Amino acid sequence: MSNFLNQATEAASNVANTAVNTASNLATQASNLATQAANSETAANVTSQAKNLGSQATAVAGSLAGQAQAQAHNLVPDIVPAPSGTATSTSTSSGGAKGEPAEGEVDRSHDLSPKNEMDKAKFEKLYKRRESADELQEKGILKGAPGDVMAGKRADLEKAMNKDILDQGIAQRPQPEELVQKGILNPSEVPTPR
Structure with missing residues (x-):
């Protein structure tokens, strides 16, 4: 039994390490793209890419965590509980209450992207009306050039x-x-x- 537990622990930690490394790499890429967005004229495109990478990172991390639990359960079903829902599911409605992720899934409730066309149109309108960096500097809101964090x-x-x-x-x-x-x-x- 101890051998199975060691195998389950090793398999789970390998998959968890892979999930953490993958999520960390994707988060680093998203951060780099966000930095590029602050310093480039094509900020909308780069920001979109960063957002996509962030979404991919959370999806991959959730999927790999579910796979790790499934592998551990297959090796030692008496000790490790079965994952709820499927390990590759990306929805948050497999068994949990509405708006709450099921056990073993990633919580996406913090996602603030517009859900319908009217909200997207409102966002685009606000985005087009935003003040330029020069106007923000004149008002004393922006202390330096855009991208100058110091x-x-x-x-x-x-x-x-x-x-x-x-x-x-x-x-x-x-x-x-x-x-x-x-x-x-x-x-x-x-x-x-x-």
């Missing part, structure tokens, strides 16, 4: 540095007596200490 932090740093310089200048300002000696203040204008 622009906001750089602006905050410059603001902090200017504040430090002003604080230093205020701390180092001359006393009223020095201003009288330099002829900047009249002796009658010197404030009296309280």
Whole structure:
């Protein structure tokens, strides 16, 4: 029995490692495409590719996880429960409540893509009405060039540095007596200490 358990554990971990590696690679590719989208003029096309890769990553990860559980169940059915639904299913309605994924499947409830043509049209209309990068910079919303992720932090740093310089200048300002000696203040204008 111990040998079967070891085989089941090894098979499940191999498939799980493959699922994690595949999902990680696809997520990295999606991230790279998203970075390219921020820096290119064909942002819509690249963003679409990144979204497709992200969807593929979740589908592959869910499928491989289901396959791992099925293989483990085949080796040791008394210990590992059978996966609910089929391992290659991509729907979220195989046995679970409406809107909830069945056990062993990937939760896709976070998907915000438009479901019908009217929602797609609304999205396209909003997308076309969005302000350009120049307009956002004029309003102070976008601190630097599009794709410059450090622009906001750089602006905050410059603001902090200017504040430090002003604080230093205020701390180092001359006393009223020095201003009288330099002829900047009249002796009658010197404030009296309280």
